[in-house]
Amino acid sequence: MYSTIIKESVVSSSAHSFQALVRLLRYAKGYRRRITAATLCSIINKLFDIAPEILIGVAIDVVVNQERSFVARLGFDTPQEQIMMLAVLTFFIWAGESLFEYLYQVLWRNLAQRLQADMRQDAYEHAQRLDMAFFESRSSGQLVATMNDDVNQLERFLDGGANSLIQVVVTVVAVGAVFFVLSPLIALLAFTPIPLIIWGAFYFQRKAGPLYSDVREKVGDLAGRLSNNLSGIATIKSFTSEAREAERLRESSEAYVEANRRAIRVSSAFIPVIRMAILAGFLATFTVGGMMALRGDLNVGAYGVLVFLTQRLLWPLTGLAQVIDLFERAMASTKRILDLLEVPITIKDNTDTPLAMPVRGEVSFDSVSFRYASSGAGVEDVSLTVPAGHTLALVGATGSGKSTLMKLLLRFYDPSHGQVRIDGQPIDSVGLNSLRQSIGLVSQDVYLFEGSIRDNIAYGKPDADDAAILDAARTAEAWEFIQVLPQGLDTAVGERGVRLSGGQRQRLSLARALLKDPPILVLDEATSAVDNETEAAIQRSLKRIAHDRTVIMIAHRLSTIVEADEIVVIDQGRVAERGTHTELLAENGHYAAQWRVQTGRAQAEDVEALSG
Template identity: 80%
Template sequence: MNQTNSFSALVRLLRYARGYRRRIIAAATCSVINKLFDIAPEILIGVAIDVVVNQERSFVARLGFTTPQEQIIALGVLTFVIWAGESIFEYLYQVLWRNLAQRLQSDLRQDAYEHAQRLDMSFFESRSSGHLVATLNDDVNQLERFLDGGANAMIQVGVTVVAVGAVFFFISPLIALLAFTPIPLIIWGGFYFQRKAGPLYGEVRERVGEIASRLSNNLNGIATIKSFTAEAREAERLRQASEAYVEANRKAIRVSSAFIPVIRMAVLTGFLATFTIGGMQALSGDLNIGAYGVLVFLTQRLLWPLTGLAEVIDLFERAMASTRRILGLLEEPVQVADQGNPDLAQPVRGEVHFQQLAFQYPNSNSGIHGIDLKVPAGHTLALVGATGSGKSTLIKLLLRFQDPQSGQVLIDGQPVTAISLRSLRQAVGLVSQDVYLFEGSIRDNIAYGRPNASDEEIVSAARQAEAWAFIEALPQGLDTPVGERGVRLSGGQRQRLSLARALLKNPPILVLDEATSAVDNETEAAIQRSLRRIAHDRTVIMIAHRLSTIVHADQIAVIEQGRVAECGRHAELLARDGFYAAQWRVQTGMAREDDPIMA
């Protein structure tokens, strides 16, 4: 079963690499010719022995070289040509295979990454980033190592068996049968060890992913580790993951290492058969002395390279385990498809309609049920409710990070499923609670949505987001490095840059997903001032826990357990004395004992 899986992975890889067919054929051809040249010197040694022993009656004499001296000179010239040919084709196959390995691994990584970018958010929510990084990096490199040397070795072993076998059967069918007797055992042993090693190397690749995931999580959470003085505990966890990797490798190594001693004994059997039986025939005159020399030398050429099958199979199994993971990622279905849909009609006014939306997360009771909300263009909708009530789900559906099970989201009357993803997401600017800044300068991060924006436009967006004051005070201004994930900036500064990044994009629809929940009062006040200025000519959808930030919203929807519980303006909802009014009293210090608390 595992053997089948490995060859199935090879077939899938060849199917993927069909665009490289000419390069593969050229590299394989050079490998074949090189091996034929490599075998030839052993034949020439036997021919030289024949010349010395038989002289004018030698095989070479039949080709027109009458004297032994002429025969030796001819063999010398032929030896030079063969060695030169072997060297040339060794250079060619190494260049071709290595360049092919580099090109294929680069394209495979690029294709896998681009495909991963097209996958919907639920895929990333169910996979660890460490496993994905290990697949895109370590697994691709593992395949590269096989193509660098393993593919050539497999081809040359096959050529050796066929070419040497042909010479053997031409000289002595009896000795050929005896010399080839161990080959079925060697091949069976190769497949046996391959079948045993396959799942073990699959386990090794899993352990690699776990280590990468552990390292990624810990390095991203280093501040938390330090604050809880958990360095020793996390070091122990990494040690355990590393030991699991070592143990998985130990099992695979134990299996693959047993292959060579077993095959060595099989090789000895074939060599002894050629050595003894051939020697007896040469002594009795039934076999030419030169031919006997050829057979003895070629026996080693035939059998000893087969001991290299252990290393080749080791490389092959590692590569196929990695190939299954890489192609598995490439074959992951895209749930939210963008199939050449037309762009959103221009100009975009920004009307948003959540029409009878229903969405249920798999293996979970959370989701939304029959939500119907309409936001006129240029108006502000605020969404409030307990954590897990479904507020962020609406934003995911708006951006088509996921698609609803029923109902639809419309922008200016067009279903978002009927327009291109690029057009949809260009029309929406997202500022989330968890701000992600890329390593680079402040300028790079603000201009992320518009890389060609001028400095004047970047400064204008920074001013609108009330970020320019702190940027201008920095020694390097816009060229200040933010560090990985923006670690060199405060939370409030990162939030303002995130808002500036969205504003530079100048979207007709602006989404704020709890954008002020983790900032100080001064930053919140600054962001609120910015929002009041920029909300006049665009649609704004806000998710907020702090009700003080949404009192000016045109429409406030209270979401409870995936449904709209209340909807109206701030004053209207206070007058209803429902959930919203209760939360308002809690947050303004006038709570009653029976008021619920929004979690």
């Protein structure tokens, strides 16, 4: 009956956790030798650990029975010889226990460190290969929590929980074997509480599992809140929203505390309940065994062994509470990590074929259509060709689809219909590395990495020498401000470039793209957030770098694209107008109306048309 209860409990309450464990073992197949070695050391250590209790019983037998003791049968005649032999044996047992404790700790802890480092690295590398839609639908805080906090939870379990779980099993098996050898009756009495203890363990596991999954979700929310607030600290300060954001953080933190409190309430109830079951087993051994020893049916030394081993048998089972606590946290975290690793990669880099060299830079969009799943916005049946070495400007209202075309060119997304080609080659038939090495991107939202100015300019070409870095800085008109900084190229930019102005960050971004020296340069609103002086500097730079290079510009400031070879107006995902600056003004359409608004010659109908 008990076995049926346990089986049903295991199946019903542990399915998700054990599925996660199976998935983890499948992932960790390269660590099998380390896991096996660590497991063997844990087993041997526990066997040595329970041996002293047996020796105590043997010593009692020596003292009581002397020449008739069990040890005397091994050839040690006098009690003194028997005691000395037990002392020597005890020394080697304790030394063996200490040695294998050292070995299992080293093996398990090193395994924990190696596995968590590899798992974090694999998760990060997999995330880098995921398409942009994944990141647009996920909180960066949740991803950081998965790669950091969740991996650390698994590390904690491997550091101590895995060994504890193994040693509990070894204790039950080894001590149980000794019991059945010495007294099958007392063995049955001592083992009676074990089904209840195991059932209780899985019962609490079933209750705690969903609670710890909720804990992991809450810590991810908290990490996301912290990440967003620290990134947006300037906005928080400018709107004097410190108190409001502190309160929102407190709410997220309290939600995390409350989730932990619910989990702790369940897990903490385990030991008091199980302690009473242990007491029943101990009392059975103590009283029944004692009566049998008084009647002479049980050797006094054997009685001592049974009494000592009863606690050895039952008391470690209370550790199941802590082990299950660690196990549940680790498996909830493992599921999140492995779920991330199993997110399918939709933009697949399934070829090593490079773009045909040299890349001339002709770009064509052939009847390209794409819609974002979340908003439905995108582009519809767009056909454009940019001859190599020409400059194309894309203009249009926010959300019209201009940046979407650039994302399709970089294969951040794949079109649902049509094809994008470079020099006649479909970009989905060439390797992503070759494709993106041929394109330099300068976006409106400049991202600088924490480090020096030199590191950021050389980001796309880490082996570049100072001469090349200086040339790129001068071409981007960034050298003028760099050289007056106290540390020049070695000046630290701070997180996201916070120590530099917006215009300085934009010029460094342009220098970074130029040092890469791509045949195709994409400027996505590169001058929309800079002052007039910086815009003029970038314009002068573009005149110098546009020669023998394909340039695609997305712009709201029409003054920056007057000299483009072709200007295309995108409206609601479709090509509305195309031509040179002069031709489009002559058409007197959307472009002409926007030009009049920006130059201050707008009429009322222009403003109404653009706003509509």
